[in-house]
Amino acid sequence: MRLLARRYDGRVTTADPTLPLSPYREIGRAEWARLAAGLDQPLTETEVVELRGIGDRLDLTEVREVYLPLSRLLSLYATSTKQLGAATSSFLQEDDSTTPFVVGVAGSVAVGKSTIARLLRELMSRWPGTPRVELVTTDGFLYPNAELERRGLMDRKGFPESYDRRALIEFLTEVKSGAAEVRAPFYSHMRYDIVPDAHVVVRRPDVVIVEGLNVLQPPPAPNDVAVSDLFDFSIFVDADTSHIEKWYVDRFLALRQGAFSNPSSYFNVFAHLTDEEAITTALGYWNEINMPNLVENVMPTRHRARLVLRKGPDHDVESVLLRKL
Numbered sequence: 001m002r003l004l005a006r007r008y009d010g011r012v013t014t015a016d017p018t019l020p021l022s023p024y025r026e027i028g029r030a031e032w033a034r035l036a037a038g039l040d041q042p043l044t045e046t047e048v049v050e051l052r053g054i055g056d057r058l059d060l061t062e063v064r065e066v067y068l069p070l071s072r073l074l075s076l077y078a079t080s081t082k083q084l085g086a087a088t089s090s091f092l093q094e095d096d097s098t099t100p101f102v103v104g105v106a107g108s109v110a111v112g113k114s115t116i117a118r119l120l121r122e123l124m125s126r127w128p129g130t131p132r133v134e135l136v137t138t139d140g141f142l143y144p145n146a147e148l149e150r151r152g153l154m155d156r157k158g159f160p161e162s163y164d165r166r167a168l169i170e171f172l173t174e175v176k177s178g179a180a181e182v183r184a185p186f187y188s189h190m191r192y193d194i195v196p197d198a199h200v201v202v203r204r205p206d207v208v209i210v211e212g213l214n215v216l217q218p219p220p221a222p223n224d225v226a227v228s229d230l231f232d233f234s235i236f237v238d239a240d241t242s243h244i245e246k247w248y249v250d251r252f253l254a255l256r257q258g259a260f261s262n263p264s265s266y267f268n269v270f271a272h273l274t275d276e277e278a279i280t281t282a283l284g285y286w287n288e289i290n291m292p293n294l295v296e297n298v299m300p301t302r303h304r305a306r307l308v309l310r311k312g313p314d315h316d317v318e319s320v321l322l323r324k325l
Contacts, residue, residue, distance in 0.1 A: 028318075063123075067119050074120065074124055078124075082129070085099070099177065102231050104234040105235045106211075107238065109294070141164050141185060144194045157289075167185070181201060184200040190259065192267070215228060252279075256273060
């Protein structure tokens, strides 16, 4: 494991011995993969294909070498946290009131964080200590399109100000307070909007995974609660912006032949674009919306994560950065 230093822009680099040590340890792909030795692969190839998002190249090797060890690490953290909670309750002479272990997954559009969140939900649920795992995406906490239009924010959908941050904080506060049942709004990617009266229901599982662009954002004011204050563990999915741009365009082209072709899709207007028109359109959205949001809001939160997955040009994880305890 190499020593790391953190540059002024937050990126992690191999350490100069004259610089301060980093709070992270860097684990190369081969070294991380060795941690999977002796662990059974619980997923079939069919299950992996079903979990894989459009444009991702997730396969059984990647699951075994990267995400199986990660799921085991998360399960160990969750089990240890539950044991600490029970010991604390015993010390206070109270009934055990341990609440769900909450994992945040952050990263850019098209970097593969949704696939990773779905995969971790499946893998963690196979470990004995965390059989009940729920996944909630922050898309459900976007303001409805009508409200975004009223606020003049439709062109900034996905930026921090386009989310109902208060509702997200209230949801997570209820989860971490041990509420028997908590409801989150439901977002339809087909409709590109919140679905009225539809909800994701969370009933005190062992683990709640919260996936979204801005889940590691600092609070807007010093006395406010940050979303990440309510996490027990956080993951940032990282890659060079040039790679993410390519993945974004490739995904747009794939969606044009898939979801966009559905007449009910909000994006059906793009279904009949030529390849050249589709690439131009995708790059327009990337350069005007997604890239600025990545640079201004998402990437600066990377150093707040407990663990960073660093991806290469083929979506394969090349190294893992894990914060020291």
